Amino acid sequence: MASVKLNNIKKRFGNVDVLHGIDLDIKDGEFVVLIGESGCGKSTLLRLLSGLEDISEGDLYIDDERVNGRSPAKRGIAMVFQSYALYPHMNVFKNMAFGLKIAGKDKHHVTEKVIEAAKKLKIDHLLDRLPRELSGGQRQRVAIGRAIVRDPKVFLFDEPLSNLDASLRVQTRVELGKLHQELKSTVIYVTHDQVEAMTLGDKIVVMNKGRVEQVGAPLDLYHHPKTQFVAGFIGSPKMNFLPAKIHHADPENTQLVLESGRIIHASIDSSALQKGDAVQIGLRPEHMSLDCTDNRFEGTVTLLEHLGELSYLYVDMGQEGELVLKVDGDNHHQAGDHIQFGIKPTHLYLFDRDGKALNRVNAHLSPATPL
């Protein structure tokens, strides 16, 4: 159990700056998810934390101790790799016991530890098997078990679920969440899957091009993204963006004009902007509704995706752009249908020319409406 503190951590590979000063505070027992597109530096950051890569600049503290330059083991971390990285020539028991044995722990103690962890992960019947005789999900558990037996201060997970098939991923995700509640340990978890991030994380760190874009609780990021990047990243399907101009700047009721000349009302503080400034309106697919009478839009359905409980409608609005709507699965629409829909002013997001989000008024009072 430990807190982790990153102080202006930078990483350079040759002349290429990969991380440009990361500051982060991770509390004891917190489940922190690092998320971002591939190449944003999230895996590199994890490797810096683990000690597998050297930190170019900045300080890393684990439990208020500066650990720069210390070997992975001395930092008290355990890492679970995307490819599991099980030793192929050792059976499950040996895989899990290897680290403890090397550390010179008493044999009885090692055996007890391994069996305890195996029971916790429900792999105690597999201890004699070799990794190649296991399924992907089982291998994943062994990899986690190998981390647990060492009682690390901090668990590092590098995209641990991305090699699993979809149903197993959901199942393992739930188990990981339960495991964290049981162990109450500090976890740093890298993923590119925003569902994993939203469901598992106490805190999400959105990274973009080697910088931290925003840190916050999952719902904070959902309701109050600081930038257009974060807004686009959190939520599925992605938030829709429509180009628009300020029609009337106001601290509470902003009026926007779309390319087609349609006027949109948004409960957003745009007092910093002026009439005519270019902005991007953000509309979440789940916030638009066919019954809503505010801010009416119209368009033609070009494609439907039925997921059963709900459907995605892809709507072409001509000049104004294209949108995705999340609607009830019981709808009777077809491709080619002309539909009308609306969105409440409190549900709109607004981003200025630099992608910075404008303050949403009363946004915290309007939780996402259930479908």
Add this chain to the structure above:
Amino acid sequence: MNLINRFMPSNGYRQLPKSVTVHAVLLAYTVIALFPILVVVINSFKERRAIFRDPLGLPTQDSFTLIGFEQVLQRSDFGLYSWNSLVVTIIAVGLVLLLGAMAAWALTEYKFKGNLFITFLFAMGIMIPIRLGTVSILGLMVNLNLVNTLTALVLVYIAQGLPLAVYILSEFVRTIPKELTEAARCDSVSEYKIFFCIILPLLKPAMATVAVFTMIPIWNDLWFPLILAPGESTRTITLGVQQFVGQYVTDWNSVLSALTMAIVPVLILYTIFSRQLIRGLTSGAVK
């Protein structure tokens, strides 16, 4: 049209001639490779006259004899020669494998100054035959007082086998996922333990390949035993056989019997390694 030919699933009609050709070629090659060995073995059991009268015939009741084997075992110190060969081969192969694996691991895993230079030196070692340096090797051995010792042979054979071993093993080390060593480092395993407990076991199939490639030239070598260790007590088996090859008369019975017996240890070693060898040869290609 070309594309269609390339991507159409080939049918039975087209497959059959192809597989017949492939097997014919392979069979022909097997016959060519095994023929000399077979002739040696057959003739070692025949009388001298029968060898010349009908070199390809099997030994009959009249022509069957074990005189060659008797000669070899009585007139020469065959046991000692075999022992010398065995000692030299096993120690040299063992050290080539160990040092080769260590060098391959170091050169691929660690980035250090001179890495490329050392790799380049090993590549040169593959390209330039070691026999070109015979004169200076002999000079060196004389200076080191190692002439007529098995140590001299072992040292030369390590030098001879190491470049190719490093080359082959490096390729295999590269196929070992980096995460394995990283996971081990997170487990606080020392670099030596990582090598001996994780890398070495994974290199087994590759090492079998290297063992066979290294072992056969060493066992068969006549050149260096003749130059560096021709003394009676340090003769290897290939050199020992030579004493039956005279300038005027060659005792073919003995030569062929000695060769037949010399094949046996290699065959045994090969059988031990072959299972691993095949896995090693294919693992890189198929994966």
